[in-house]
Amino acid sequence: MDNSSSSPSSQRSDQFTAFPRNFLQALGKEKTFLAIISACFLLAGATYQTPHIAMWVGFIFAGYAVIANDSIQTIGTFIASNKHRPWWILWLFIGGIMLATLTYSWVNNGGDVTYGRLSSKGFAEAPTEFAFLQVAAPLFLLILTRMKIPVSTTFLVLTAFASSTKSVGKVLAKSISGYGIAFLVAIVLWMLIGKLIDKKFRGKAHPAWFIAQWCATAFLWCMWLTQDAANVAVFLPRSLEMWQFLVVAGVLFGGLAILFKLGGDRIQQIVEEKAVIVDVRHATIIDLTYAIILFVFKIQSNIPMSTTWVFLGLLAGREIAINATRAIETRRPKRQVAKLIFKDLGFVTFGLVVSLIIAVSVNPHFVDTLFGGK
Numbered sequence: 001m002d003n004s005s006s007s008p009s010s011q012r013s014d015q016f017t018a019f020p021r022n023f024l025q026a027l028g029k030e031k032t033f034l035a036i037i038s039a040c041f042l043l044a045g046a047t048y049q050t051p052h053i054a055m056w057v058g059f060i061f062a063g064y065a066v067i068a069n070d071s072i073q074t075i076g077t078f079i080a081s082n083k084h085r086p087w088w089i090l091w092l093f094i095g096g097i098m099l100a101t102l103t104y105s106w107v108n109n110g111g112d113v114t115y116g117r118l119s120s121k122g123f124a125e126a127p128t129e130f131a132f133l134q135v136a137a138p139l140f141l142l143i144l145t146r147m148k149i150p151v152s153t154t155f156l157v158l159t160a161f162a163s164s165t166k167s168v169g170k171v172l173a174k175s176i177s178g179y180g181i182a183f184l185v186a187i188v189l190w191m192l193i194g195k196l197i198d199k200k201f202r203g204k205a206h207p208a209w210f211i212a213q214w215c216a217t218a219f220l221w222c223m224w225l226t227q228d229a230a231n232v233a234v235f236l237p238r239s240l241e242m243w244q245f246l247v248v249a250g251v252l253f254g255g256l257a258i259l260f261k262l263g264g265d266r267i268q269q270i271v272e273e274k275a276v277i278v279d280v281r282h283a284t285i286i287d288l289t290y291a292i293i294l295f296v297f298k299i300q301s302n303i304p305m306s307t308t309w310v311f312l313g314l315l316a317g318r319e320i321a322i323n324a325t326r327a328i329e330t331r332r333p334k335r336q337v338a339k340l341i342f343k344d345l346g347f348v349t350f351g352l353v354v355s356l357i358i359a360v361s362v363n364p365h366f367v368d369t370l371f372g373g374k
Contacts, residue, residue, distance in 0.1 A: 056235075141156050232252070
C-alpha cells in the first residue's frame with residue numbers, strides 16, 4: 001500500500017495542528033514590537049487621568065503613529081524611488097520642510113500649527129481631560145501599521161476628540177468626496193497620458209526628473225502637513241507656547257528619523273505593489289497630482305478630512321486607467337487590479353469602523369444622536 005500521500009482528513013489535521021505553531025512563531029518574530037506596544041498601553045493607562053501628562057503621552061504616540069501610517073501617501077513614493085540614497089539625506093530634506101511648514105503656521109496663526117484645521121466646530125476646544133482610549137488610539141494605529149493596513153488617521157485619532165456627531169459627519173462627507181474626486185481625476189488624467197508615458201518613460205530617467213520629484217514631494221509634504229498636523233496636535237493646546245512648539249518640532253523630527261531609518265517600515269509595501277511606482281517619473285506625477293488635490297481641499301474649508309481616502313482614490317483610479325491604456329499583453333488581469341483596489345478600500349473602511357467604535361466608547365452620547373435619540 002502506498003503511504004506516500006496522505007488522506008484529505010489527515011492533511012486537514014496537519015494544518016489544524018500546524019496553525020498554533022505558526023501563530024506562535026509569528027508572535028515570536030514580533031516579540032520586541034509587542035513588548036513596546038504593551039509598555040505603551042501601560043503608560044497610557046497610568047497617565048490618562050493626569051491631563052497635563054496625558055496630552056504629551058498621546059501626542060508622542062500620535063506623532064510617530066500618524067506619520068508612519070500616512071507615510072505611504074506622502075513620502076512613500078519618495079522613499080521607494082530613492083532607495084539608492086542614504087536615508088539620512090532623505091530625512092534631513094523631509095524633516096527640514098516639516099520644520100519650516102510648522103513654524104510658518106505657528107508664527108502666522110497665533111501659536112497654532114494646524115493651519116486652522118482644529119478651529120472648526122467640534123474640535124476648537126483643547127481637551128481638559130482624557131479617556132484611556134483617546135490616549136491609546138494611536139497605539140491601535142501603530143498595530144494596524146505593523147500589519148501593513150493603511151487606515152485613516154483622521155478618523156482613528158481625531159474622531160475620538162469630536163464633541164458632536166455633526167462634526168464627525170462633516171469630516172466623513174469631505175473624506176468620501178475626496179476619494180471620489182481623486183478617483184475620477186486619476187482616471188481622466190491617466191487615460192489622457194497613459195499611453196504617452198508608457199511609451200516615453202522607458203530606460204533610465206533624466207536627472208532632471210529627480211529634481212522634479214524632490215520639488216513635488218516638498219509641495220505634497222507641505223499640503224499633507226496643513227491637513228493632517230491636526231491629527232497629532234489635537235492632544236495639545238490650540239495655541240502653543242515657545243517651549244511647547246520646540247518639543248512638538250523635536251518629537252516629530254526625531255520620529256521621522258526612525259521612519260527613514262526603517263525605510264518606511266512594513267506598510268511601505270502598499271506603495272511598492274502598485275504599478276511602476278518606483279520609477280521616479282511616475283512617482284513625480286502621482287505626488288504632484290495628489291498635492292494639487294489636497295491644495296484645493298485646503299482652500300475649500302477648514303474642516304479636517306482623511307487624506308488617506310484621497311490618496312487611495314487616486315491610486316485606484318490610476319491603476320484602472322494605466323492598466324486600460326497599456327498594450328494588451330502587458331496588462332494586469334482585471335481581477336488582480338480589482339483585488340488591489342478593494343483590498344485598500346476594505347482596509348480604510350475597517351479603520352473607519354474601529355475609529356467610530358473608539359469615538360462612541362469615549363463619547364457615549366454619540367449613540368443617542370446616531371440612532372435618533374437626543
